[in-house]
Amino acid sequence: MGVAASALPMVFLAVFFVWPVANLIWRGLGDDISRLGEVLTGERFLRVIWFTLWQACASTALTAVIAAPLTWAIANRRFTGRRVARVLVTVPFVLPTVVVGGAFIAVMDRFGLNDGSLRLRHTVWAILIAHVFFNVAVVVRTVGGFWSQLDREQELAAQTLGATPWQAFREVTIPRLAPSVWSSLSIVFLFTFTSFAVVLLLGGPRRSTIETEIYRWAVTRGDISTAAALSVVQIAAVVALVALNQWLQGGVAATSSLLGDRAIAAKGRRQRVAVAAAVGGTGLFLAVPVVVLIERSLRLGGNLTFENYLSLGDRVRLLPVSALDAVANSLLFGLAAAGIALVIGGMGAIAVVHGTGAIRHMLSVGLLLPLGTSAVTLGFGVLITLDKGWLDLRSSWWIIPITQGLIGIPFVVRAVVPVMRAIDPSMREAAAVLGASPRQVRREIDLRIGTRALVTGVGFAFAISLGEFGATSFVGRSPDQLTVPLAIERLLGTPGDLLRGQAMALSVILMVVTAAVVLVGDRVHPGDGGVL
Amino acid sequence: MTPTPAQSGLSVDSLTVRFDGHPAVNTVSLAVAEKSVLALVGPSGCGKSTLLRAVAGLVIADEGAVGWNGADITNKPAHQRDIGLMFQNHALFSHRSVAQNIGFGLRMRGDDRLTIRQRVGELLDLVGLVGFEKRQVQSLSGGEAQRVALARAVAPAPALLLLDEPLASLDRARRVELNAELGALLRTLGQTAIYVTHDQHEAFAVADEVGVMNAGCLVRVGTPTEIWNDPQTEFVARFVGHETIIDYQGARWAVPAAAVELVHADEDQDDCCRATVIECRFEGDRCAIKAADAQGTVFTSFASAAKPLGTHVLLRLHHDRFALIG
Numbered sequence: 001m002g003v004a005a006s007a008l009p010m011v012f013l014a015v016f017f018v019w020p021v022a023n024l025i026w027r028g029l030g031d032d033i034s035r036l037g038e039v040l041t042g043e044r045f046l047r048v049i050w051f052t053l054w055q056a057c058a059s060t061a062l063t064a065v066i067a068a069p070l071t072w073a074i075a076n077r078r079f080t081g082r083r084v085a086r087v088l089v090t091v092p093f094v095l096p097t098v099v100v101g102g103a104f105i106a107v108m109d110r111f112g113l114n115d116g117s118l119r120l121r122h123t124v125w126a127i128l129i130a131h132v133f134f135n136v137a138v139v140v141r142t143v144g145g146f147w148s149q150l151d152r153e154q155e156l157a158a159q160t161l162g163a164t165p166w167q168a169f170r171e172v173t174i175p176r177l178a179p180s181v182w183s184s185l186s187i188v189f190l191f192t193f194t195s196f197a198v199v200l201l202l203g204g205p206r207r208s209t210i211e212t213e214i215y216r217w218a219v220t221r222g223d224i225s226t227a228a229a230l231s232v233v234q235i236a237a238v239v240a241l242v243a244l245n246q247w248l249q250g251g252v253a254a255t256s257s258l259l260g261d262r263a264i265a266a267k268g269r270r271q272r273v274a275v276a277a278a279v280g281g282t283g284l285f286l287a288v289p290v291v292v293l294i295e296r297s298l299r300l301g302g303n304l305t306f307e308n309y310l311s312l313g314d315r316v317r318l319l320p321v322s323a324l325d326a327v328a329n330s331l332l333f334g335l336a337a338a339g340i341a342l343v344i345g346g347m348g349a350i351a352v353v354h355g356t357g358a359i360r361h362m363l364s365v366g367l368l369l370p371l372g373t374s375a376v377t378l379g380f381g382v383l384i385t386l387d388k389g390w391l392d393l394r395s396s397w398w399i400i401p402i403t404q405g406l407i408g409i410p411f412v413v414r415a416v417v418p419v420m421r422a423i424d425p426s427m428r429e430a431a432a433v434l435g436a437s438p439r440q441v442r443r444e445i446d447l448r449i450g451t452r453a454l455v456t457g458v459g460f461a462f463a464i465s466l467g468e469f470g471a472t473s474f475v476g477r478s479p480d481q482l483t484v485p486l487a488i489e490r491l492l493g494t495p496g497d498l499l500r501g502q503a504m505a506l507s508v509i510l511m512v513v514t515a516a517v518v519l520v521g522d523r524v525h526p527g528d529g530g531v532l
Numbered sequence: 533m534t535p536t537p538a539q540s541g542l543s544v545d546s547l548t549v550r551f552d553g554h555p556a557v558n559t560v561s562l563a564v565a566e567k568s569v570l571a572l573v574g575p576s577g578c579g580k581s582t583l584l585r586a587v588a589g590l591v592i593a594d595e596g597a598v599g600w601n602g603a604d605i606t607n608k609p610a611h612q613r614d615i616g617l618m619f620q621n622h623a624l625f626s627h628r629s630v631a632q633n634i635g636f637g638l639r640m641r642g643d644d645r646l647t648i649r650q651r652v653g654e655l656l657d658l659v660g661l662v663g664f665e666k667r668q669v670q671s672l673s674g675g676e677a678q679r680v681a682l683a684r685a686v687a688p689a690p691a692l693l694l695l696d697e698p699l700a701s702l703d704r705a706r707r708v709e710l711n712a713e714l715g716a717l718l719r720t721l722g723q724t725a726i727y728v729t730h731d732q733h734e735a736f737a738v739a740d741e742v743g744v745m746n747a748g749c750l751v752r753v754g755t756p757t758e759i760w761n762d763p764q765t766e767f768v769a770r771f772v773g774h775e776t777i778i779d780y781q782g783a784r785w786a787v788p789a790a791a792v793e794l795v796h797a798d799e800d801q802d803d804c805c806r807a808t809v810i811e812c813r814f815e816g817d818r819c820a821i822k823a824a825d826a827q828g829t830v831f832t833s834f835a836s837a838a839k840p841l842g843t844h845v846l847l848r849l850h851h852d853r854f855a856l857i858g
Contacts, residue, residue: 426623429590432610433617434637435688440611444636449627 006351006359009344013366015391016406020381021235021373027224027384028232035229045213049233052193052209055124059131059192060185066132066285067139069278074140075147077266077275085279086141087522092286093137094460094518095511096467098485101201102492102507103289104130106296109500122204130198133289135188136282142184143177150176152262179248186245194238194374196470197485201492210234211376215473218380228384231377242372290511297504301497308501316502318494319487320479323502326487327509333401333483334465340405341461345412346454350442352413353420364417371410375470379403383474399475400483404468408461415457416450423449456521463517467510484510540601541566541724542587542692547596549579549586556582558748559596564692564726564741569718570753571727571739573771579748580728581620584694587726588617600691611640616690620697622681624669630656630680631665637688655683658717674702678710686721693718693725699734711737732772736760744768760788761855769857776831777857784857791853792833794821795846804846807831809839823847 028036039045073079074086092100104126107113113120120126154176158168196211203209208216210230218227266272300307312323319326345367352364370378382403386393393399423445431441447454469485476483484506491503542564549557557579564570572580585591587598589610597606605613616637625633634655635648643651656662659679672680678698685693698714699707715738718725727738735742736756743753744767752759752768763769763786766777774786795804807823810830818834823845825831831847839845 424621424623426619426621427625429585429588429610430617430619430623430625430684431636431640432590433588433613433615433690433694434684435611435614435640436636437609437611440640445625 005347006355006363009348009351009363009367010359012340012344013363013369016382016386016402017366017370017373017378020385021377023385024228024231024377024381025235028228028230035225036232039226039229039233045230048208048210048213051207052211055127055131055199055209056189056193056195058124059128059135059195060189062128063132063135063139063188064181064185066282067136067143069274070136070282071140071144071147073275073278074144074263076263077271078263079266079275079279081279082263085283086144087519089140089282089286090137090518090522091515092133092290093135094463094514095134096469096485096514097134097195097197098201098469098488098492099293099467099507099511099514100130100134100289101198102488102503103293104133104202105492105500106293106504107289110292110296122202122207124203124207126202127195127199127207130202131192131195133286134198135191136286138188138191139181139184142187143180146180147177148261148263150262183245183248186241186248190238190241190245190372193241194234194376196374196376197489201489210237211374211470214376214380218383219474224384227380231380234374234377238372238374238377293504293511294508297501297508300501308498308505311498312502312505316491316499318490318499319482321482323484323487323491323506325480326482326484326506329481330466330484330510333397333404334462336398336401337404337408337465338458338462340401341408341412342454342458344405345409345457345461346416346447348409349413349416349420349450349454350446352417353446354442367413368410370406371414375407375468376474378406379471379474382471383477394475395478397478397481400472400481401465403471403475404465405461407468407471408458408464411460411464412454412457415453415460419453420446420450452524456524459517459521459524463514467514541568542726543597543599543602544583544587545597545599547583547586547598548594549582549591550594551582555579555748557586557593560745560748560750561596562743562750562753564724566724567722568740569715569723569725569727569738571729571735571742572745573729573732573735573742574745575771576730578745580745581696583745584617584696584726584728587692588615588694589613590617614688614691615694616685616688616692617694618681618685618696618698620700622677622701624672624677624681624684626669628669629665630661630667630669630672633669633680634684634687636684641688651687652683655687659683675706675710678702682714682717686723691724693723695725695727697729698727699729707731707734714738742772744771746771763855764858766857769855774855776829778829780851780854785854786857787831787849787854789820789832789834791850792831793848793850794833794835795848801846804848807845807847809841809843809845812838812841814838821845 070085070089074082108120108126112118115121120129150173155168155172158172159165163171194211195209196215199207199209200212200215203212210233214227214230214234217223217230266275297308298304298306312327315322348363348367352360352367355363382399383394386399393402428441428445431445432438436444467485469489472483472486473489476486488503488506488510491499491506544560544562546559546561547557548555548559560583562570572583574580582591586593589605589608593606597604599605625636628636631649631652634652638648638651652665656664659682661676661679661683664676664680669677669680678701682698685695699710702710711734718738727735729735739756741753742756742759744751744759746767752764754762759768759772763772763774766784769777769786774788776787778785778787795801805825807825809821809823811822813820818836819838820832821835821839822830822832825847831849833847
């Protein structure tokens with residue numbers, strides 16, 4: 001088991017991740033090096049890179065501002081529904097990107113924001129607001145979670161030394177919080193920098209980020225060299241961002257004196273109003289798109305009806321198969337991807353916890369790499385690499401769950417490894433002296449204790465696979481392999497009451513399934529399954 | 533001290549375990565005969581727990597050998613040694629019930645369910661926890677967890693049972709009570725065992741033989757009486773509880789409280805020395821009195837009533853009850 005546990009994940013990573021990404025970089029550099037020069041100097045590409053950067057900066061700053069009140073309230077005040085608020089705020093984050101795109105299109109339809117003086121459609125504001133909607137959870141959960149565990153003693157000490165509450169906050173609390181703030185904001189920046197579906201759906205034809213630009217060059221124009229050159233730029237940027245995030249996260253781990261929970265009951269009318277405003281305001285902002293999406297899915301020709309749902313079985317001309325077939329496809333791919341994430345992620349976690357030397361180190365880094373890789377570069381890499389000889393997977397439906405499973409593996413590893421690492425070593429020794437072989441120890445102790453985390457991680461992998469759009473838009477090229485997110489994107493791209501209604505209905509189905517998986521996962525294994 | 537190879541029971545031969553080059557256990561040799569209990573005592577960090585883990589096969593010895601009934605088991609992995617270990621923190625499997633914890637070793641060796649259930653019932657009866665099968669281990673009190681840990685360790689009837697400070701996590705009163713129970717139980721089972729503790733009273737209460745360790749070395753082995761009466765070194769004398777050590781007739785002696793008599797003023801006082809009470813500790817049915825003589829040597833004696841500090845007393849020393857240190 002020792003050898004198999006590390007060998008299979010190593011081979012899987014090497015074939016389905018390292019090779020495709022390396023090949024993509026090779027094509028980007030080697031095919032036509034002048035293309036990379038054009039990308040780095042051409043006015044069109046510079047505009048794209050510049051837009052990618054500044055929209056990510058703006059989204060991150062806006063997220064920080066919007067998330068601050070709720071982060072404060074959840075970390076510092078006890079109130080009814082605090083735990084529920086903590087879980088529900090995560091829902092937008094785990095929603096598939098096309099669902100968020102669909103929800104904001106529904107909001108713009110509903111409140112007449114498609115034109116006129118309040119036009120939101122195809123503006124950068126639509127992108128920014130959707131990014132904030134997505135990422136509020138990152139700040140609330142990482143900073144709020146960390147903050148709620150910081151003891152109050154040091155602030156109280158500052159106050160006994162003559163600091164006002166505000167001075168104590170500025171001099172003591174903020175410096176202690178800073179590492180978690182920078183760490184969470186760098187994650188938000190990474191997510192918005194590599195955001196794909198939201199930009200594609202809400203930005204319109206003229207707004208392009210590196211991610212959507214790769215897609216347009218590769219899929220729409222079929223110019224692999226240019227797309228590969230753009231991918232090199234994207235990969236370099238992402239590697240730099242991930243390195244920055246790792247460096248910032250080191251500070252979070254190093255901070256000491258963590259407690260259970262620092263929150264106290266809100267005292268006085270002013271504080272209660274402040275808590276209510278923070279929770280209610282943010283809640284409203286996060287709930288409106290979801291509610292409007294559901295309402296739109298129930299409306300056809302001005303009437304409230306289930307027709308959008310009931311018609312999902314009929315084939316519309318725009319789609320190669322019926323929407324219901326797409327649901328069946330997504331479930332099949334999702335199950336297969338979850339199975340891959342279970343086997344590779346589970347074995348990988350055991351190898352990371354029990355392994356030794358270089359292989360353990362390579363796996364502990366390698367198994368998390370797909371998390372930091374943009375979905376578009378991953379899908380593109382797989383598409384142009386696994387097309388030869390016995391590894392010609394382009395025509396096989398397995399290419400989809402393999403790619404999606406790859407994205408799910410880090411979630412399994414991040415959920416399981418900390419749980420297994422936290423097992424008291426004397427428990428394994430106790431099993432050994434009671435006659436359990438090393439193999440039995442892993443099965444009886446590590447796997448048993450890690451089961452809940454494993455289930456949660458695999459659940460996440462399943463949910464991610466259901467909603468995966470970026471990579472699937474590359475590898476899911478065959479018409480009969482249409483998945484729900486791909487169907488939603490096509491339906492949203494074409495005007496028409498029924499088409500849009502069907503898109504919304506599919507979005508609601510996808511939202512309900514992913515939210516359910518995540519909420520159940522949170523009950524089974526409190527925490528966030530390593531999502532944040 | 534090197535055991536003969538054909539000896540029954542455990543033999544440890546010149547065992548050395550190093551951590552980062554520093555010997556935690558330094559060329560220790562010892563033997564434990566079958567059905568006897570050896571207590572290992574010594575200050576914390578003296579290497580007794582490491583020695584225990586080396587015997588269990590949980591740490592690899594750098595040098596030396598471990599044998600059982602003459603067979604070399606130095607290189608056997610822990611799960612094949614047939615040696616049980618009761619952990620200091622109990623190390624109960626938090627994800628399993630009491631019955632599943634106790635039955636774990638039986639399941640590992642392939643016993644069938646019925647046998648396991650019967651044996652678990654017997655063991656719960658033995659440790660006084662009848663009906664605890666379904667309880668979750670997190671819900672147990674310290675004393676209950678300790679009993680479950682003991683039942684789990686003895687369930688597979690290991691050839692040798694190792695106990696690593698098994699009572700350390702309990703409060704004092706429970707410790708004394710369970711210590712006595714544990715000793716009786718080991719004798720009832722005829723269990724060969726090594727019992728590690730830093731408390732000499734615990735050691736004396738359970739053991740046939742006591743080994744005293746210091747800085748990685750085994751410095752003295754003997755029955756409790758032998759060690760108390762003939763500690764041989766000042767370290768051993770102090771560690772087993774001798775507080776007063778004096779030079780007398782060209783040798784060093786430990787003076788136990790039993791060798792110090794408080795003399796009434798009206799008695800014959802020729803062979804007595806004068807001393808002043810410097811401490812009087814009330815112990816319920818008696819008082820432990822410490823008194824310093826003119827040279828500043830402090831003697832301990834017991835009296836039925838308390839004496840105020842500063843009282844002048846007469847002490848008679850019974851030289852025949854002194855323990856020679858050498």
